[in-house]
Amino acid sequence: MKIVFIGAGRLATHLAKSLYEASHIIVQVYSRTLESASLLAGLVNSNPINKLTEIYPDADIYIFSVNDSVLEDLLNQIPENNGIWLHTAGSLPLGIFEGHNKRYGVIYPLQTFSKDRNVDFEKIPLFIEANNDPDIQLLTNLGKGISQDVYTLSSEKRxxxxxxxxxxxxxxxxxxxxxxxxxxxxxxxxxxxxxxxxxxxxxxxxxxxxxxxxxxxxxxxxxxxxxxxxxxxxxxxxxxxxxxxxxxxxxxx
Amino acid sequence: MKIVFIGAGRLATHLAKSLYEASHIIVQVYSRTLESASLLAGLVNSNPINKLTEIYPDADIYIFSVNDSVLEDLLNQIPENNGIWLHTAGSLPLGIFEGHNKRYGVIYPLQTFSKDRNVDFEKIPLFIEANNDPDIQLLTNLGKGISQDVYTLSSEKRxxxxxxxxxxxxxxxxxxxxxxxxxxxxxxxxxxxxxxxxxxxxxxxxxxxxxxxxxxxxxxxxxxxxxxxxxxxxxxxxxxxxxxxxxxxxxxx
CATH class of the missing domain: 1.10.1040.20 (ProC-like, C-terminal domain)
Incomplete structure (x- = not known):
């Protein structure tokens, strides 16, 4: 699958590396600074960008891994497309995407991520949610490619x-x-x-x-x-x- | 060395087993109930007793591993001898033995002990104290026979x-x-x-x-x-x- 990362922090870095190693294509990495985008893009053979207008519109999945407080602002600036938009946050509801895109969901890895520390992604529980059943299935399969423990879970429980x-x-x-x-x-x-x-x-x-x-x-x-x-x-x-x-x-x- | 255990709880059990495996002789295990004394004694080829008057007077070391609150009471009931009296408590000072015996000290293993759980005693830091230098040396050697990490430490620091x-x-x-x-x-x-x-x-x-x-x-x-x-x-x-x-x-x- 073609995946765009919006955000290049610690969680994004570990998740992107793990998806890249599972043979997915990380088509772009967006970050506010080109320096930070390039750092992650370099690890996963991707293209760094720092302008939201340059975001590739035809990816399968867009992973927003940014601070909760900036997510809504970003969502307002990116035009709707056919991909699944995901966030990675424990405490943000699925509904935050409502009105911004047709397909959306959550992939929440339950782990603490530090710079310069490898973690075994296979063992990290992943909690999946989506706004339609086929995408739940799709995201579950995506999750199973990188972790042994994939669960479907509501925003309420998450x-x-x-x-x-x-x-x-x-x-x-x-x-x-x-x-x-x-x-x-x-x-x-x-x-x-x-x-x-x-x-x-x-x-x-x-x-x-x-x-x-x-x-x-x-x-x-x-x-x-x-x-x-x-x-x-x-x-x-x-x-x-x-x-x-x-x-x-x-x-x- | 000939060692008497006074107390047969979790800490006593792990420490006694480890000393026994390091070829020391656990001559006696005292506990208030014979049942509890026998349980530990059975593991370390020792003799269970539940009367303080029966305590063997010629051991090298007496390890008091009992609740802090009952230790003083026990010390009043056991006649002075030539062995080193030790407690295993983090927060009791060395001085608690003063007036009860000539030689005394502390062996404090920094670990949490549960029933039915083996711990690798080799990796447990042991903190040693004694009221005279030769016994500090003796206890350090004893400690090094069961753990890789033996430190001398004052009651204040402990x-x-x-x-x-x-x-x-x-x-x-x-x-x-x-x-x-x-x-x-x-x-x-x-x-x-x-x-x-x-x-x-x-x-x-x-x-x-x-x-x-x-x-x-x-x-x-x-x-x-x-x-x-x-x-x-x-x-x-x-x-x-x-x-x-x-x-x-x-x-x-």
């Missing part, structure tokens, strides 16, 4: 997936960041935590998170909880420690 | 390690548990999050947690943050979402 992604990735990473800051102040390398971090993630492959819980909060060991609160200087962080400890305790009563 | 363990393990696991609950309500299997969970943990092997951060909070995308807050019904959980999001935003300004 936003909950995105919400849990924030808890299980961004907030988890912030717990790592907090630990990193505390250890740095004590002159201890963050690396000592890696076996614990790995085991904590590995455990929930076999046990439910509820079964996997350990530590002072689930034992409601107020001695240790109070001692930890005295070690934390930052008031906001104290509050976070207190709230999550209480939440663990109450969820396990 | 409590910060324990604190970060709570953030990087218990609180992380609670983020998983929250996600599990939300997904269950939507009829979506928790398993869809596993690739994201794994990548989030894997990333911080190569990037600092600060560099690894993604998502709506670091972009300070208030549209999505507010949308997520409307999806969360529980007031406490709303509060946790809000606080961590703000903390991410502020730590990255």
């Amino acid at each position: 936003q909950y997936i995105h919400l849990t992604g924030v808890f299980a990735c961004n907030f988890v990473n912030q717990m790592y960041a907090i630990s990193d800051t505390i250890l740095k102040e004590e002159g201890i390398p963050f690396q000592v935590l890696l076996p614990l971090i790995d085991e904590t993630a590995a455990k929930v492959h076999d046990l439910s998170p509820k079964e996997a819980q350990t530590g002072p909060a689930i034992r409601y060991d107020t001695n240790i909880i109070n001692k930890h609160l005295t070690l934390i200087k930052d008031e906001k962080l104290k509050n976070i420690y207190r709230l999550i400890s209480e939440y663990i305790h109450e969820s396990n009563k | 409590q910060y390690i324990h604190l970060t363990g709570v953030f990087a393990c218990n609180f992380v696991n609670q983020m998983y548990a929250i996600s599990d609950t939300i997904l269950k309500e939507e009829g979506i299997p928790f398993q869809v999050l596993l690739p994201l969970i794994d990548e989030t943990a894997a990333k911080v092997h190569d990037l600092s947690p600060k560099e690894a951060q993604t998502g709506p909070a670091i972009r300070y995308d208030t549209n999505i943050i507010n949308k997520h807050l409307t999806l969360i019904k529980d007031e406490k959980l709303k509060n946790i979402y809000r606080l961590i999001s703000e903390y991410i935003h502020e730590s990255n300004k």
Whole structure:
């Protein structure tokens, strides 16, 4: 299939590379700057553009992978065509395309993408939605070419997936960041935590998170909880420690 | 070395097995119930006891792996001897042994232990402390027989390690548990999050947690943050979402 990418960020880069490796043709990469468009275009043998008027009108698929806030603005500037217009966002509804094109849908990969880090796209769950059944089928087939886990999911449900992604990735990473800051102040390398971090993630492959819980909060060991609160200087962080400890305790009563 | 275990919980079980496999002799396992003592004793070819008066007086090492709250009580009931008395707790100071025995120390494995889950003890960081230099050396050698990562660390520093363990393990696991609950309500299997969970943990092997951060909070995308807050019904959980999001935003300004 002929695919146009609108946006050249981290998600677009990983998705475009994966589609290119699955023998699709990335006909164009649009980005606000030609530099950024060229960076991705160079990886997938594509043509970089930075003018919306130059967008190729006869592609099969247009993938909009841009910040949620700029998507609507872009949609107003691109003329309707016969391709399927897709976005890649967890929390934007399918209906955002209404009135902009006949065929549209969503392809939402549930993963965190960083520059300079390869991820195994095969293992990334893809959540598909479209405004008509044949396109759901088409997008499912497209998805199965790059991932083993392709699901059809409504916009309503997808936003909950995105919400849990924030808890299980961004907030988890912030717990790592907090630990990193505390250890740095004590002159201890963050690396000592890696076996614990790995085991904590590995455990929930076999046990439910509820079964996997350990530590002072689930034992409601107020001695240790109070001692930890005295070690934390930052008031906001104290509050976070207190709230999550209480939440663990109450969820396990 | 001849080692007596006082306590037969998860940590004691993993540590005893690992010491046993490294050819040490686990002479006794004490637990309040003979059933629990026998369970561990059976795994390490040891003798189960449930009376403190029966404790073997001529062991080299006594490992107290019990709840912090019962340790002091136990120490009062066991007569002084020539062995090294150790506890395994992150937040208890070395000084808790003062007045109870001549030689004492700490061996703190930084890991989360579950029943029926094997962990690779070789990769677990061990933090060692003792009240005299020769015993620090002795315990370091003992530790190196079961782990590649053995550190000498003061009680003062160890409590910060324990604190970060709570953030990087218990609180992380609670983020998983929250996600599990939300997904269950939507009829979506928790398993869809596993690739994201794994990548989030894997990333911080190569990037600092600060560099690894993604998502709506670091972009300070208030549209999505507010949308997520409307999806969360529980007031406490709303509060946790809000606080961590703000903390991410502020730590990255």
